[in-house]
Amino acid sequence: xxxxxxxxxxxxxxxxxxxxxxxxxxxxxxxxxxxxxxxxxxxxxxxxxxxxxxxxxxxxxxxxxxxxxxxxxxxxxxxxxxxxxxxxxxxxxxxxxxxxxxxxxxxxxxxxxxxxxxxxxxxxxxxxxxxxxxxxxxxxxxxxxxxxxxxxxxxxxxxxxxxxxxxxxxxxxxxxxxxxxxxxxxxxxxxxxxxxxxxxxxxxxxxxxxxxxxxxxxxxxxxxxxxxxxxxxxxxxxxxxxxxxxxxxxxxxxxxxxxxxxxxxxxxxxxxxxxxxxxxxxxxxxxxxxxxxxxxxxxxxxxxxxxxxxxxxxxxxxxxxxxxxxxxxxxxxxxxxxxxxxxxxxxxxxxxxxxxxxxxxxxxxxxxxxxxxxxxxxxxxxxxxxxxxxxxxxxxxxxxxxxxxxxxxxxxxxxxxxxxxxxxxxxxxxxxxxxxxxxxxxxxxxxxxxxxxxxxxxxxxxxxxxxxxxxxxxxxxxxxxxxxxxxxxxxxxxxxxxxxxxxxxxxxxxxxxxxxxxxxxxxx
Numbered sequence: 001x002x003x004x005x006x007x008x009x010x011x012x013x014x015x016x017x018x019x020x021x022x023x024x025x026x027x028x029x030x031x032x033x034x035x036x037x038x039x040x041x042x043x044x045x046x047x048x049x050x051x052x053x054x055x056x057x058x059x060x061x062x063x064x065x066x067x068x069x070x071x072x073x074x075x076x077x078x079x080x081x082x083x084x085x086x087x088x089x090x091x092x093x094x095x096x097x098x099x100x101x102x103x104x105x106x107x108x109x110x111x112x113x114x115x116x117x118x119x120x121x122x123x124x125x126x127x128x129x130x131x132x133x134x135x136x137x138x139x140x141x142x143x144x145x146x147x148x149x150x151x152x153x154x155x156x157x158x159x160x161x162x163x164x165x166x167x168x169x170x171x172x173x174x175x176x177x178x179x180x181x182x183x184x185x186x187x188x189x190x191x192x193x194x195x196x197x198x199x200x201x202x203x204x205x206x207x208x209x210x211x212x213x214x215x216x217x218x219x220x221x222x223x224x225x226x227x228x229x230x231x232x233x234x235x236x237x238x239x240x241x242x243x244x245x246x247x248x249x250x251x252x253x254x255x256x257x258x259x260x261x262x263x264x265x266x267x268x269x270x271x272x273x274x275x276x277x278x279x280x281x282x283x284x285x286x287x288x289x290x291x292x293x294x295x296x297x298x299x300x301x302x303x304x305x306x307x308x309x310x311x312x313x314x315x316x317x318x319x320x321x322x323x324x325x326x327x328x329x330x331x332x333x334x335x336x337x338x339x340x341x342x343x344x345x346x347x348x349x350x351x352x353x354x355x356x357x358x359x360x361x362x363x364x365x366x367x368x369x370x371x372x373x374x375x376x377x378x379x380x381x382x383x384x385x386x387x388x389x390x391x392x393x394x395x396x397x398x399x400x401x402x403x404x405x406x407x408x409x410x411x412x413x414x415x416x417x418x419x420x421x422x423x424x425x426x427x428x429x430x431x432x433x434x435x436x437x438x439x440x441x442x443x444x445x446x447x448x449x450x451x452x453x454x455x456x457x458x459x460x461x462x463x464x465x466x467x468x469x470x471x472x473x474x475x476x477x478x479x480x481x482x483x484x485x486x487x488x489x490x491x492x493x494x495x496x497x498x499x500x501x502x503x504x505x506x507x508x509x510x511x512x513x514x515x516x517x518x519x520x521x522x523x524x
Contacts, residue, residue, distance in 0.1 A: 016207075017200040024196045025189055032185040040174055040181075047170045048149065052138045055151045058163055068157040095166045097122045097143065101129050102159055118143065122164055126150055129160035140167070147171055205229055206236045210243060222251040270432035270442070274317055278310035320443040324431065327450030335371045335455075340411055342367065343374070344402050347381040347413075355394050363401035368409050372475055376451040383444040384413050384471060391435075392417040414470065420463045428461055428471075448473070 099119035100108045107115035107123040115123075125141040125148075126132050132139060132152035141150050143164065150164035206229045216224040225247060226240045285294075285303040294300045344364040352360055388398055392415050401412040420428065424435040429449045432442035449459045452473040462470030 017197065017204055020200050021193055021196045025193050028192055029185070029189055032181070032188070036178065036181040036185065040178060043177070044170065044174055048167060051149045051165045051167060051170075055138045055149060055163060055165055059151045059153045062153045062155075062161055068155055068159070095169075097148070097164045099123050099162045100159060101126075101162055103130065105129050108159065122148075122150065122162055126152060126162055129162060130154065132162070133160060203233060203236070206240055210240070213243075213247070217247065217250075222247075222254055267431060271321070274432065275314060278314040281310045282307050317443070320447060323447055324443065324450055327447070327454055333373045333376065333454050335373060337369045338372045338374045338377060339367045340370055340377070340409055341365065341402050343377055343381055344400050344411060347378075347385055348400050350382075351385050351389065351398065355389060357394050358389075359395075359397040361397065361399045363399075363403070368402055368404055370409055370475060372455055376454065380448050380451050380473065381413070383448045387444055388413065388415050388417070408474075415468055417468050419465045419467045420469050421465055425461050425463050425469070429459065445471075
């Protein structure tokens with residue numbers, strides 16, 4: 001079943017709220033039953049104990065005397081006893097019954113009065129009066145269907161006096177209390193079930209929000225998050241925060257994958273285009289030669305030179321792609337002490353040799369040593385200066401400088417070219433990016449960034465239209481035990497064996513800052 005279908009299904013007894021409600025009601029019902037049973041048993045024990053105490057006191061009073069049957073008949077006090085215990089036929093069922101019986105348990109007349117029906121019923125219910133007289137506690141008997149507590153005492157002449165008190169009212173009271181407890185308990189259980197269902201529904205509302213959010217995400221809305229409830233519980237709030245964090249990571253990973261896929265498609269398209277141009281030119285000249293259209297020696301030489309030029313261009317492109325691929329794999333770089341000032345001066349001399357008419361200013365006196373890969377730094381400087389040479393006019397001044405300040409060595413390569421627009425500056429390190437469709441392969445600045453990242457450094461851009469372009473690269477002087485730090489726009493398209501720039505932050509040791517200023521950034 002899909003999530004939306006699960007979301008709209010009815011909440012049954014097997015749902016979490018149903019189980020919580022049933023568990024709560026069952027526990028309360030168990031508590032009510034136990035409490036009722038204990039209270040009724042305690043009440044019954046207390047009331048029966050009161051009856052037994054009264055009967056035992058009366059029995060002990062008679063046992064302490066030496067009365068006989070005749071003395072009881074003749075005593076004037078018997079009238080009081082008779083008024084209290086003797087009943088005539090047809091009278092209401094008494095609460096207490098007094099009977100005089102012989103050793104066989106037969107009811108005897110008292111003061112000339114024949115035994116009443118209650119007295120005979122008491123004698124029959126007791127059976128053996130001697131056994132009851134020897135018992136230490138009163139015994140429960142039934143007289144005419146009513147419950148009584150009875151005791152017996154043996155007189156001096158061998159007859160027995162049997163006394164009993166009704167406990168039927170006690171049992172009826174307990175039955176009424178039980179019915180009342182059950183009625184009130186049932187009402188409480190119903191009320192508790194309703195309140196529990198409402199409260200559980202309110203408390204589980206965040207879980208329903210999580211289901212709704214999951215359903216929305218499953219349908220493609222990756223921006224959905226679980227909202228916070230008004231009165232969140234600690235556990236549910238922790239779950240909500242953890243789920244939102246996970247959803248943020250999922251969305252970020254998905255966006256990154258989509259962006260990487262788009263970059264990969266753009267990279268493949270750009271690489272195919274860059275390779276197709278020289279291949280098309282070579283194919284064209286070969287077709288001309290095959291058809292015999294290059295008859296003159298000069299034409300064949302010119303075609304040969306053109307093909308060699310396209311082959312060289314394609315070779316440089318492949319070399320640059322291989323360089324980026326190696327940098328993407330984060331190879332182990334061998335660091336040694338490198339004199340940055342010397343590299344700057346040599347790079348300036350190379351630029352003067354290539355463009356004698358370009359004004360070049362150098363501030364790189366003395367020696368400034370850093371731990372780095374010399375060939376990598378030479379490639380960085382070469383690409384930066386080539387970028388300036390290709391994308392600026394020959395008469396545009398260039399400034400190169402290096403200095404140490406606050407434990408950091410800064411290298412500056414600057415010109416006074418037209419600069420870059422903000423959108424172009426944001427893509428300056430993208431592979432195959434050429435501002436305004438300029439010359440070059442569009443990989444030179446990406447290589448600059450990759451080499452700097454391999455040294456654990458950072459690359460930044462500062463430019464504006466008409467103000468030139470500034471590329472800032474920070475290299476730690478320690479060199480080793482560092483990993484690249486990824487910067488915005490650093491990731492290129494990914495292909496098998498050629499991955500986008502990745503890295504982590506530097507180590508925080510003193511570093512080298514490389515600053516280059518130039519014009520529309522294309523790569524050499």
